[in-house]
Amino acid sequence: MTSSDGTENNISEAELQTLQSVEAAPSGEPALRFIQRCQEWFEKWLEANKHPLDANAIPATQILLFVFSETPDLERPARFSALGTEYKRFFAGAHAQDTQGVILSNENFVKAYRLRTSLVSMEDAFDLVSSHLEDDDAFVIAQLSQRRMLYHLPGGRIDDWCADPVSYESRLSEDPLSADRIEADVFEFHENSLKFAKNQIAKMVWVGKDQPYKLLPSPEQRIQSYLFLYLNASYKHLKGTVDEEVVGKGGRADIRVVWNSLPGAPYQPLTSTMLELKVLAEGRGLTYHRDWVTSGIKQADDYRRRDSEAVYTCVFDGRKDQTDQMPDLDVLATNKNVRLRRYLMEAPVNSAAVAATKAAKSSAKQIGVKSKKITKKAAKKPAKKAAAAK
């Protein structure tokens, strides 16, 4: 349709053809998108500097700290002045061999500034973030000579992070993709990073020993962010996106992964897999948990694309008592052709309190007293002692 000034009010087929080159931008919340930008920058820097890296020409002291600021021009004087006194524009696209120092940037690197020319060591970088950044800050530390990138998302305690930082493991495999492979990756992610309280990412998801069984706010989105970055790092040709449309909608957290199908594959030209994440948190009743998983199965089913090889409901179980895994829901999932997968998470607990609780239970049994009151009191005392000792 052409309007009276000669311009088209509709989009033509020729214009739609130009969309073939459109690539999805980093997705999720702004801080997560910033980390993805850093990931992209890091990969491109490695590629651009392959020869000096192979020749060991990058010094070990070439350390880079990227810090996220929503509005760097405004926030630097108010919040980040301790990170450095310079304020020179940083051109991310240059991927210069000698890139180092402290960079303060907005989420798309358009407003990026170098605050400090260099960092002396990794310890120097850790000291800076530990002394001057907060738990809600997002940042990346890269030791370029080692091809090593560490990242922190808002929420996780910086002190815990410094003790065992979350690292970006660039694998970028070019192997053929499949839903089973993605599933294996999710399994590996859980096994290595989330299953036990001592694991890196577990520390960024749980509040900590002082408040056992308590998860940080929005646990689904928290796990989603780490899992998404993990999957992104795994495959070169994986196009992953966090579904931003469902952010904040009843605890929904979805990851969509799409790849180009091989010739002869059942879905053409693309194949996809959808992951719906659900977290079972302590303090809710069994009915609630059952409804929560059920809703996850239905959402995964609704989310299926025409080219979906499989859709998953991934249940991350953070309950104190994980004995009832609601096996009957497997029938519902199977009927809907949804793959229901369970991932148990061990909560951080104060071992002194646990030992005292066990002792109190055992003593209560011996003397025939109701254990409930005694265990509560017994559990509190050592916890207080532990807190006082800190």
Added chain:
Amino acid sequence: MADHDRLFFTRWVLFLLVANEASGLPKVSRERLHALLFMSFASSRYYAIEPLRQRARRTPQGPYYRQAHVALGGLVLGGMVSVEDFKAHPAARDLQFEGLFRPTMKGVEVARVMRETITGGRLYRFLLDMCLAAAAVTEHVEVGEQAAGELDRILDADLTYRRAVARFGDSLELQDSSDARTPTVEGLSTIQERLDMQGAYNRKDVVAAYQALLLRRSAMVA
């Protein structure tokens, strides 16, 4: 106009300026602010957000919302928006001023608080998406002034805006009363349908594709 409508308009203007800053776009001129408002109203239904029902007036400098001028004045006086290159603008019916506008730290902090509500959070996300899309489309331009020029061309080529200026009259209507959707929303939906066939995208990718298309159109006209 009811007080709460004025407040909604003020929130919309503040969020837009903060989103513009967070996306790294150049400082906003008066002219661009009104054009950005027009495009945001024309596309908000794509995000299931009700646009503010304000008519823009046709001026030589593009669309003009009287209420935006009032909101901007309030934000400047309240210390939430700073203004550079201020000069009074001769206008027969209103006291207007020209300048380059940018949020202050106080404005950013107030916007953060207002984003905590569900409606505030959704509205800011939408405006941020729109500005990030513009930043992505103009990122090949290193010089701020040229990027601003491209952004102005995108806004000028918006489908709803082109339809509105093609009609004779003193006011620039977003849509006919019978229209369910603006041409902008129609255009975005058409692009989304096509993109859905070739992968998984978010709405800001659709908005960026739409703006890239407008920029190409404007280049062809020029």
